Amino acid sequence: MAWDVEHTDEFELWWHQLAEGQQDDITAVVEILMEKGPQLPFPHCSGIEGSRHSHMRELRVQSGGNPIRIFYAFD
Numbered sequence: 001m002a003w004d005v006e007h008t009d010e011f012e013l014w015w016h017q018l019a020e021g022q023q024d025d026i027t028a029v030v031e032i033l034m035e036k037g038p039q040l041p042f043p044h045c046s047g048i049e050g051s052r053h054s055h056m057r058e059l060r061v062q063s064g065g066n067p068i069r070i071f072y073a074f075d
Contacts, residue, residue, distance in 0.1 A: 003037040005030055011070075025063035026070070033059065038074055 007015075015023065033040050048056040048071065059070040 001037065003034050005034055005072075022063045022068065026059075026061050026068060029059060029061045033072075 015026075018026070029044055032044055043060055045060060046058050048058055053073055055073045055075075057072050057074075059072055061068040061070065
């Protein structure tokens with residue numbers, strides 16, 4: 001089953017500020033997220049402790065040796 005991924009306007013603004021290589025690295029992990037959905041394993045994701053949103057997760061991307069963290073949730 002493929003999962004749909006939607007993004008906010010804020011994410012899109014941030015996205016356009018990234019280098020092409022960073023965008024490519026994020027896209028690669030998002031494609032895995034679309035395939036695995038809630039079963040996406042560590043190190044690609046982790047839970048967020050203390051969030052007021054119960055299903056908040058963190059997408060973990062390595063890009064050029066630097067971590068990029070993106071919050072997301074399942075609906």
